[in-house]
Amino acid sequence: MAAPEDESSAQSQSSPATAAPTPPPSSSPSSAGDHYLAKCILRPSVVLQVAYGYFRSPSSRDIVFGKETCIELVVIGEDGIVESVCEQYVFGTIKDLAVIPQSSKLYSNSLQMGKDLLAVLSDSGKLSFLSFSNEMHRFSPIQHVQLSTPGNSRIQLGRMLTIDSSGLFLAVSAYHDRFALFSLSTSSMGDIIHQRISYPSEDGGNGSSIQAISGTIWSMCFISKDFNESKEYAPILAIVINRKGSLMNELALFRWNVKEESICLISEYVETGALAHSIVEVPHSSGFAFLFRIGDVLLMDLRDPQNPCCLFRTSLDFVPASLMEEHFVEESCRVQDGDDEGCNVVVCALLELRDHEVRDHDPMFIDTESDIGKLSSKNVSSWTWEPENNHNPRMIICLDNGDFFMFELIYEDDGVKVNLSECLYKGLPCKDILWIEGGFLATFAEMADGTVFKLGTEKLHWMSSIQNIAPILDFSVMDDQNEKRDQIFACCGVTPEGSLRIIRSGINVEKLLKTAPVYQGITGTWTVKMKLTDVYHSFLVLSFVEETRVLSVGLSFKDVTDSVGFQSDVCTFACGLVADGLLVQIHQDAIRLCMPTMDAHSDGIPVSSPFFSSWFPENVSISLGAVGQNLIVVSTSNPCFLSILGVKSVSSQCCEIYEIQRVTLQYEVSCISVPQKHIGKKRSRDSSPDNFCKAAIPSAMEQGYTFLIGTHKPSVEVLSFTEDGVGVRVLASGLVSLTNTMGTVISGCIPQDVRLVLVDQLYVLSGLRNGMLLRFEWAPFSNSSGLNCPDYFSHCKEEMDTVVGKKDNLPVNLLLIATRRIGITPVFLVPFSDSLDSDIIALSDRPWLLQTARQSLSYTSISFQPSTHATPVCSFECPQGILFVSENCLHLVEMVHSKRRNAQKFQLGGTPRKVIYHSESKLLIVMRTDLYDTCTSDICCVDPLSGSVLSSYKLKPGETGKSMELVRVGNEHVLVVGTSLSSGPAILPSGEAESTKGRVIILCLEHTQNSDSGSMTICSKACSSSQRTSPFHDVVGYTTENLSSSSLCSSPDDYSYDGIKLDEAETWQLRLASSTTWPGMVLAICPYLDHYFLASAGNAFYVCGFPNDSPERMKRFAVGRTRFMITSLRTYFTRIVVGDCRDGVLFYSYHEESKKLHQIYCDPAQRLVADCFLMDANSVAVSDRKGSIAILSCKDHSDFGMKHLEYSSPESNLNLNCAYYMGEIAMSIKKGCNIYKLPADDVLRSYGLSKSIDTADDTIIAGTLLGSIFVFAPISSEEYELLEGVQAKLGIHPLTAPVLGNDHNEFRGRENPSQARKILDGDMLAQFLELTNRQQESVLSTPQPSPSTSKASSKQRSFPPLMLHQVVQLLERVHYALH
Structure with a gap:
């Protein structure tokens, strides 16, 4: 039983503390930073529009996802898995999009070459025509047509878009009363729009036209x-x-x-x-x-x-009976029966338009549970036509109860007939579906994962899931100690598909195996095939300081060193397959040629011992080497020689190595790379023929063998070797000479690794020993460059190839296109496969994925810990495996291309509303609502590794959970839960609180022994010693904390915490300590100091505590009231911030002696608060339900911690430090835990850059209803001024300006005062790193945009001079820390 209420008594109470604690010292008078940079680290996942067309080329049919604030180009492979091609922010809000199909009459110019256009309506008030740029690897605007003023007016054009089947006409409508028609030009010159007409006419029209469309x-x-x-x-x-x-x-x-x-x-x-x-x-x-x-x-x-x-x-009310519900074992998809009484999304949204004028711009309806559109009859929620069916069109429809059917039109002599199929599938109602070539059907449900189906004869077969983590209702940030970065536990989706997602940054990997940390001193790892045509690898080679081991690749990685023939007591420099069945090992003293036996591989020689022969250099030691098809290249350091060797057959089972040519070098070789594929055999490209010049390759590369070296000059060089007497010659050379902004040479620019890449164009990648990454390219096509394009200029190949010697103008000088710093340790480049267009892993301070198809240098963090070595491992069981070496352990992971987002899913059911990580039990505490049970809400304990619900506390029937927090009581923590006992909305349209009831529930978490319940709990279990004898003993050997529940090697017994395993001996239970009925819904709860907590009820909030540290006895000490419904409560020491649904955020202080709450500061503007938190005693970060984030602070900080009663006037306004319009509503914002600065900070300070992201306390993380994760990181004022100037230029430069025609400055400043300082847009700035050096210089040379006449200040901003190196270095830090 709770103690009686005592809200205003001044009587002293027994309390562990009688005065406010001393605040932490502040190093500066300003509490939180005024300068921030925002970066979206996880882009929206909710798909609102889908388009299907030939965007990249006339032969490449792709899918476009419209996701409100970004667009994504994807393809669906033959396995039915969705793969992302590119994703880009549009810096605006997409309202509708459609495809303008290719036509023989339309755009037969060199710009389009038969590719489809994407037409997009947005809040820019423009109709935008986009074309996919193969060079930029993203959509670029072709033309903008102004329709209306920017914004979301209901009476202006820009709501809906449709295009006729020929692609010659286009229609755009407003929400009501207006539409316009456009004819599209068939000329190869001029504008896309040929004619335009509005209805009613723009001059107002006559009465009949107005009535016709009214x-x-x-x-x-x-x-x-x-x-x-x-x-x-x-x-x-x-x-x-x-x-x-x-x-x-x-x-x-x-x-x-x-x-x-x-x-x-x-x-x-x-x-x-x-x-x-x-x-x-x-x-x-x-x-x-x-x-x-x-x-x-x-x-x-x-x-x-x-x-x-x-x-x-x-x-539709008498359609054939539905199929029985199907269940699938795939972890991320569980089909359930739809809710027949549920509200159809499309119809409900359209019906709401009828009274939209009454409700328009009334934010109170956000929390309203509307029953509009609850229909007893079934209706079609989405539909799609079969592609390229000109005879008997077929259409698949999805009903609002999740049933799928097919319509088929049959044209006969006596008319048209319509056939309706049996139910093809029963699942979730979909807001959009798309029929794709190959018989695939992509479906997109509301607030749940999408699905890819394969159409069978009378049924849809599940193929894969399309991840959708929207909406994110709450999240908890926890540091992943293994990967040294944060991971987020997020409440995602709604019933029946509510789930808990573990979100990590970077590219997702499935962790399959981890060995014991017994592999000290590894110097190299390689995987080798047995035959050149093999799909899978046969051997894994591990080199140590004084040892080499060879393991077979498969389910069990056995040691087969003796059967392969490699010398085991040496350190291997390089190895590889030189010909079918012939393996080469290179070490300091010799090169060994081996023929493995059948004991090592089924295709080995049928003898007991492997054959091997050796080649020894003359009185020198080998320093480096590389192996290719029929080619071995080695170098020595003193003297500097480069030797070319081949293999010749002596007998049927006897081969030997011989030296073909030796070349004396001026500089020592630092690295060697031999492409495994012949250069002349180009892959078939999907890009359009207008890019043929970029695809040209040097004619000399099509003859003989090509290899690359890095030298201590320093330089990277492309060499060719032919056996026709010419021998080795240098085809191209790129000098590595880098200077900083002070003009001094950057040290350590020796190439550590070098790779040749051929994707639409030929270029060279090099990783340096100082942590930098470089890209070199050949000069544009010219006769002097010796370039040849076999696909288009085969007729001139013979003539060009005859030009040799000095007339060749060789070597060609390579152009340095882009430089990036990705760390301070040497950069190793590890291709995923032997193909020249393969993506590459770059190893430095952390692993990165280099996307080779992009221009410049595009790299993304891999969600894995720092590693010293890596090699691809392709086997039947694990076709996309990667072996990382980290902290003396071997880690086998799989790159999961099917998961476009690094978010592991745990299906929970219901709607997860709140989540808290309980560190003592290492469990997640989750509040669920909308359960299909007698109780609609509960509080459950979830294992964060398996997603299993271990225990739960069910609320009363009809009671709904609203809030919860962990609160300290003495030395223990209790869970304080706030609920609603009333149905219906919590807030009136005016913002005032409804007359409702709620409860405050106190739950204790108890650690108890469990002998009979079978609940899973935590206990210690060591790994057996037998599992450590082999690195991959029986596959399921030594698992880690991060072992995925869906990995190939996992089992129900594999969930562990670094050797701590879940067992059935003990458990954590939730026990009711006390509960109290309150006069209002309890929407917010927050701990306060060490012995209080705050809880709201309606427009009142209370200071509560536990006398005598007894959770069974709760007491209210003081009450504060606001004018409107309270939605958020946060504290920082004695400071309290209250967020309500009209007045924004309000600052309060609590005086323990008088037991009174005093309002100190108020918000300078009306604000519908979604969430907020105090960054320190004087600054608050707040998100509103219109899509903005703002940081406010009080003018005077002297009142913090004061004990007198003379408080500032409640009318004293807070200062708006900075603001940012996301275009997405963040219902939950938190403080960041770990933001890591680049290890090269000391180096960067010499460039005049001060430290930027140096603290996590001021970092903000926001989760949005569209499924995005934003990070707001503090930067210094100097960095802000520098990047502000860059952002202003990027916002208007043709290569980087918003693709939908928005004014970037206006968009990011929307819903905030024009004079407010804007938070920098990290996504806009990130585009700068995607440009080549020349394009970057072009951006920086762009004149500053003139100030808008609409702004309060007409002064031209003066920005500091922009130096390319300085900008690049700073943006690299941001990319490194926040990507």
């Missing part, structure tokens, strides 16, 4: 007509309209008389009964369309637009 536009499409006999084709547009005040929707047909430049209403179709919501044209039908209504589907004959009629009606 109402809300729900849907529209073009109706195709045959126009082969007339060039004066008049397009017909069908629109579903809801007239003002009408309960029914009408189908209206409009014709555009292009010649007379007029639009007229042809006819209207209204039928009593069901409510129509969508109109969809039947492709290639010349006049047929489906009209979707609530409960049925009508096939409309619109061939005579003046007399529309219904040909066929299909009732």
Whole structure:
């Protein structure tokens, strides 16, 4: 039983502390930083629009996901797995998008070459035409057409978009009362838009036209007509309209008389009964369309637009019986029955438009559980047509209960027939579906994972999941000690697909195996095939300081050193396959050629001992080497020789190595690389032919053998060797000469590794010993460069190849295109495969993934700990394996290309609302609502490794969990839970609190022995010694804390914490200590000092505590009230911040002696607070429900910790330090735990850069409803000024400006005062690193944008001079720390 309420008594109470604790010392008068940089580290996952077209080339059909604030280009492979090609921010809000299909009449110019365009509507008020740039590897704007002013007005054009099947006409509508038609130019020159007309006309129009379109536009499409006999084709547009005040929707047909430049209403179709919501044209039908209504589907004959009629009606309430629900073992997809009483997303959204004027811009409806659109009849929520079916069109539909069906139109002599299939599948209702070539169907559910299906004869077969972690309702940040970076436990999705996701930064890897830390002194790792044509690797070679071991690759990695023939008592420098069955080992004293036996490999020689022969250098030691097909290259250091060796056959089972040529070098060789594929055999490219010059390769490379070296000059050189007498010659050379901004040479620029890459163009990558990464390219195509393009200039190949010697102008000087610092330790380059277009792992201070198809240098962090060595391991069981060497352990991981997001999923059911990590038990405490049970909410303990629910506390029937926090009571922690005992909304439209009831529940976490319940708990279990004898003994050997539950090697017994294993001997349970009914929903709870907590009820919040440290007895000591509903409570020592739904954030202080709360500061603007937290005693970070983040602070900090009663006036406003419009609503923001600076900070200080990201206390992490994760990192004022100038130039430069035509400065400053300092946009700045050196110089030379006349200040900002090296170095730090 809780203690009686005592809110205002001044009587002294027994308390462990009687005064406020002393605040931590502050090094500066300003508490939190005023300068921040925002970076989205996880982009939105919710797919709102889908488009299908030939975007990269006429032969490459791709999919575009529209995700509100970004677009993503993906492909679906033959295995049904979605792979991301590129993803880019649009710096705006996408409203609708569609494909302009390729046409023989359309854009037959060199810019497009038959590629489709993407048309996009956005909040910029423009219609944007985008084309995919193969050079930039992203979409670029071709043209913008201004439709309206920027924003989201309901009466201006820019809400909905549709394109006719020929790609010649386009229609754009407003929410209501207006639409416009466009004809697209068929000329190869000039603008894309040929003609444009608005309805009503822009001058206001006549009364009849205004009446004809008066109402809300729900849907529209073009109706195709045959126009082969007339060039004066008049397009017909069908629109579903809801007239003002009408309960029914009408189908209206409009014709555009292009010649007379007029639009007229042809006819209207209204039928009593069901409510129509969508109109969809039947492709290639010349006049047929489906009209979707609530409960049925009508096939409309619109061939005579003046007399529309219904040909066929299909009732959806009497469709064939559904299939039985299917269950799949794949961990990230669990199909469940849909909720027949659930609200259909599409119809509900459209129905809400009827009273949109009343509710428009009323943020109070965010928390309203609306019952609009709850319909008893079934209706179509999404549909898709079979691609390229011109005869009998087929369409798959998804109903609002999750049932999938197929419509097929059959054209016969007596008319058109419609066949409806049996139910193909029963799953979740989808807001969008897409039929893809190859029989695949991509589906996108609301707030749940999407799915890729394969269409069978009468059924859809599940293939893979499309991750969607939206919405993120809450998250908890925890440091992953293994990877030295944060991981986030996030509450994602809603019932029935609610889940807990573990989100990590970087590229996802599945951790399969980890050995014991017994592999000290590893100097190199390689994987080798047995034959050149093999798909899988056969051997894993491990080199130590004085030893070499060879293991077979497979389920069990056995030691086969003796059967392979490698010398085991030496340190191997290099090894590889020189010919089928012939392996080469290079060490300091010799080169050994080996033929393994059948004991090592099934294709080995049938003898008991392996054959081997050796070649020894003359009186010198080998320093480096590399092995390729029929080629061995080694170098010596004193003297500096480069030797070319080959292999010749002496007998059927006897081969030997011989030296072909020896070359004296001026400089010592630092690295050697031999491409494993012949250069002349280019892969077939998907890029368009207009890029043929970039794909040209040096003609000399198609003859003989090509290899690369790095030298101590320092330089990288491309060499060729032929056996026709020419021998070794240098084809190209790139000098490595780097200077800092002070003009001094950067030390340590010796190449550590070098690789040749061929993806659309040929270039050279080099990693340096000082942690830098370089990209060299050949000069653009010219006769002097010796470039040859076999695909397009085969006729001139013979002539170009005859030019040799001095006439070749060899060596060609390579151009240094880009330089990046990725660490301070040497950079090793590890390709994923032998292919020249393979992506590459770059090892330095941490592993990075280099995406070779991008221009410049594009790299992404791999979610794995720092490693010294890595090698790809391709086997039947693990085709995409990578072996990392880290901390004397071998780690076998798999690069999971199917997981576009590094987010592991644990299905929980219900809607996870809150999550807390309990460090003592190492468990997650999760609050769930919307459960399908007698109780709709519970509090459960979840194992963070397996996702298992170990125990739970169920709330009362009808009670809903709202908030929870861990609070200290004495030396223990209790869980304080806030609930609602009332149904319905918590907040009135005015912002005031509803008259409701709630409860405060105190739960104790008890660690108890468990002998009979079978609950999983934590105890210690050591790894057996037998498992340590081999690095991969029986595969499931020594597991780690991070072993994935879905990995190939995991089992139910594998969940562990570094040797601590879950068992059935003990458990953690939640026990009820006390509960109290409160006069309002308890939406916010927060710990306060060491012995209090705060809890809100309606517009009041209370200071509560536990007298005598007894959780069974809770007491309220003081109360504070606001004008509106309280949504958030946070504290920092004695400072309290309250966030409400109108007045924003308010600062309070609590005086223990008088037991009173005093308001000190208030928000300078009205703000609908979603979440907030105190960064220190004087500064608060706050997110609102309009998509902004702001940081505010009080003017005077002297009142912190004062004990007198003379407080500042409550009308004293907080200062707005800085703000940032995300365009996404962050319902939860937290402090960051670990932000790591680049290890080269000391080096960078010499460039005049001060420390930037040096503390985690001021770092903000935000999770949004679209599934994004943002990080806001503090930077210094000098860095801010430098990057602000760069951002201003990037915002207007053609290569980097917002692709949808937004004013970047206006977009990021939206919903905030114009004079407020803006947080820098890290995503805009990140584009700078994707540019080449020349493009970067072009950006920096761009004149500063002129100040907008709309701004309060008309002064031209003066930015410091921008130096390329300084900007690049600073952005590298940001990329390193936040990527």
